Amino acid sequence: MMITGILLALLAGALVSLQTIFNSKVNERTGSWSTTTMVLFTGFLASFLISILVEGKNTFSLQHMQPWYWLSGAIGVGVVFCLVQGMKLLGPTYAISIVLTSQLSFALLFDAMGWFGLEQIPFSWNQLIGVLVIVGGIILFKFGGSMKSSRTSAPSNQSH
Template sequence: MRGLLLALLGGACITLQGVANAQISRDIGTWQAATITQLTGFLISLLILLFTRDRKQGWAKRVNPLYITGGGFAAIIIFSEVTAIKGVGVTLTVSALLIAQLLLTFLIDTKGWFGVLKRTMRLPQFIGLGMMVAGVIILKF
């Protein structure tokens, strides 16, 4: 239950961040909005880290260098989301983002990429994915 609630909170924050970034980018520019977002995210994360006193030694050495680059995707995410919101609106943008996430996570789960446990997708998962794609198409028109 906790995981589901945190997923809902994360989804809500993604939407709020996208809308806020779109407004910031209108005032000062898209890359400036990405910079501000990354900086504030870093500072808040650092404060939480210091507050929780999670001082595990050598943590950076235990992480695969490929995965450390994951934070760099945020710049692409912010730019893409802000530009899309300006062009097609919040609802269609978030819907398309969710479908892109689902398609990629589907591949990651079925192929076992990045060390995750391989999972078999069944008909209900395919139907659900198809319904989401159909929903985005309906939203577009």
Template sequence: MIGIFIALLSGALMSVQGVFNTGVTKSTSMWVSNSWVQFSALIICLVTWFFTDRKSFAGILQVEPKYMLFGGVIGALITYTVIKSMAALGPAQAVMLIVVSQLIVAYIIEVFGIFGVDKQPFEWRRLLGMAVCIGGIILFKWE
């Protein structure tokens, strides 16, 4: 149950963050806004680290495979694409497309066992669920 609550909170925070970041971009620029987002996240992470686990940063050198360290690069690209999509489509439509894209890519990763994720069997009902989500977007956009 806690996992469901955390996932719902994550989705809500992502939507609010996207609106905030788009607003900051209106007063600055894309890359100033993106830099601020990443910098402020770094500060929060360092402060939280200081008051919680204080494990050595040297552990980062032990990460295998090394491509896993590109999460921050992907984070910057996520911030960029969320800002651009929200500015172009509005928050509701942008988030719907973002979530469906996340769902499809996550399912592909699971089914094929990409990036070291445990491989899961293909299930038609999950594909049908994604189709229903896509149908919902079409219905939402229908004028």
């Protein structure tokens, strides 16, 4: 079970990266809101058809759901729009790195607080250190090359 979960999480990461690239390419030809509309509409069609095929009538069984869970689609609008804009301004690798770090940080907060119906998972400093190591990696990734090139391009003062 754990291996399956890891493989699915890895696949999700690959799909998010792929979708982000495709969204960025669509956004080059249209506006951000058009891109967001197209992405979410095609996602709706695909998920609706798959749900009908896999779950049949249970697709429409929506009892015992907290009302605020219905906001998930509206949240998706924010996700797609912000990701498309972030990609345009930062480039794919840097934007995705920040998105995933933010996602991990908020998941840590939501777990630790037990918000939104999650089982509360005690916070540990190791978790925070892990997130900070990732942030450090992003900073190194983004600025490490420019620090190196600025050091090598600086004139050397070798007068003896």
